[in-house]
Amino acid sequence: MPPGGPPWSSVEKPQNLWATMRALLRYVGKYRMHILAGVLLSLLSSAALLLAPRFLASMTNGIADGIASGSVDLGPITSAGMVLVALYLLNLAFTSLENYIVPCASERSGHAMRKDLASKMFRIPLRILDRMNTGDVMSRFTNDTDTIRTQLAECICHAVTAITMMVGSVLMMLIANPSLTVVSVVPVLLGFALMIAMIKSSQKYFSEQSRGLGRMNGLVEELYYGMDVVTTYNDQGRAMERFSEINESLYRSAFRTRFVSSLMPRMMDFLSNLGYVIVCVFGSAMIIEGRLDFGTLVAFIVYVRQFTDPILRLSDTLATMQSVAASAERVFGFLGAEEMDDESGKTARIDKVEGRVSFEHVRFSYSEGVPVIQDLSLDVLPGQKVAIVGPTGAGKSTIVNILLRFYEIDSGRITIDGTDISEMSREELRRLFCVVPQEAWTFGASVRENISMGDPEVTDERIREVCEAIGADSFIETMDEGYDTVLDESVQLSIGQRQLLMIARAMARDAPLLILDEATSSVDTNLEKRVEAAMRRLMSDKASFIIAHRLSTIKDADCILVVRDGSIVEKGTFGGLLEAKGFFKTLYDSQFEGCDRRR
Ligand SMILES: Nc1ncnc2c1ncn2[C@@H]1O[C@H](COP(=O)(O)OP(=O)(O)O)[C@@H](O)[C@H]1O
């Protein structure tokens, strides 16, 4: 049962059920035929079941007539029995075939959908992805595709079966005896309407329950990640109070929803049994009056069950269909998200990079109307080491983001060796850089693969050489399987160790331009010096952008750019900037407050 209660109380409703179901059928494309076959088989298997009671009736009449006349003619009874067995066998065959064809279509469409989602992710610009909620995107990949995969074709076939059985059994009853049909079907329908009204009025408990679950998830996540803070401040008591309040209300709503949901099948049983009683009482009266034969009464008993059983299944199926449509809307929402421009026509490339990078009056904003980079112009000469410094939030990482075209600039131009980077494909552009990003990121593969990133040119020797140079080998060697250790959740690395891996990854790759975004902010000063020396040795020929937090580490930069509120406010060498006694001097002094500045 889903957390929101039983399926028919599901609070998640699609915007447009039928339009989405049609879109979904268009999406599954070639597997539509499988679903159609499933529908056809459902119809055939229902038809077999609907015909069966007629032969049951003639068998019963044969027996009843025989008992009345004193001699039973077994011939017609046996042949009716054989037809019955044949009908039940056909039903078995049709449903088995349906159960083979339909899941096959579902699984293949689920497979295709997951693939489409994954490839779509790489085509959505970061500008759009930033605004999406991680948990939400993840649930589209997992929960939503799962709902569609497991339910789409099945719920269509089940709905067809249920409707055919309901309509078909009423039709068969009408053909056999219209007045008995009315007296047995109408009370059941009335009872069912009453039950729906009851469920509707209890809907609020179901919504309360799913809201409660959402709040509880949020709180548990918050407490789990903030456990150290909560316990440091001895705030467990207040946290438990908040938890207890939610838990209490969850208990109350869960209890009520559980009671209401268990009521539905029981009431359906009651209605179906009531149907029997009505059929038996009215039927017997009609037999006595000579308006009904005994066999038809027996057939009616079966038809009443065939009519009431699918009601519950149909309401379940409709609810499932709604959740499939809601999931499909979310999946289609992602698949329909804006994409990055097609770059197949961009052919500009730089074969031999000298490393002259220029920004010309660049303006950029993450969200419209809030410029982060105001009017940035700068020139970096080949082989120069350029440092970018400035307070947190000044826009340093943003400069990297637009240089690598993770985001597109609003106006101005960025060129490398005179070529406008917007004329190159993103792939071609990024080939020119080794980057150590501010956020260290490793993935669940071996240390070796985390460093080589699948580049065949990064050999094992190169990896070892780089790791030794920056002093990362010592901690890698101590891991269980050295360079083959898989960095999964069982491996706990410190932020500094992760940064070293990022640096190794960037250095192992032989690209002409280098970007370091606060790459050594979490390694100790001794190791930082060693990393720097190694970088200087391995990358002497590369033009580099170094965003540094500790100003002491950029003393030998060829040029220091001081960024403040998205503009370069000062520019010069370390000594020159200190002498100018401007913003850089203020930054520098604030870092060394209370320390011996002559060091
Ligand atoms: N992905 C983003 N979406 C919206 N705003 C962002 C994003 N990344 C950074 N910003 C904002 O842009 C400004 C500059 O950020 P950033 O370049 O990361 O600063 P820093 O100099 O610390 O590296 C900040 O005000 C930050 O809040």
Ligand SMILES: [Mg+2]
């Ligand atoms: Mg930053």
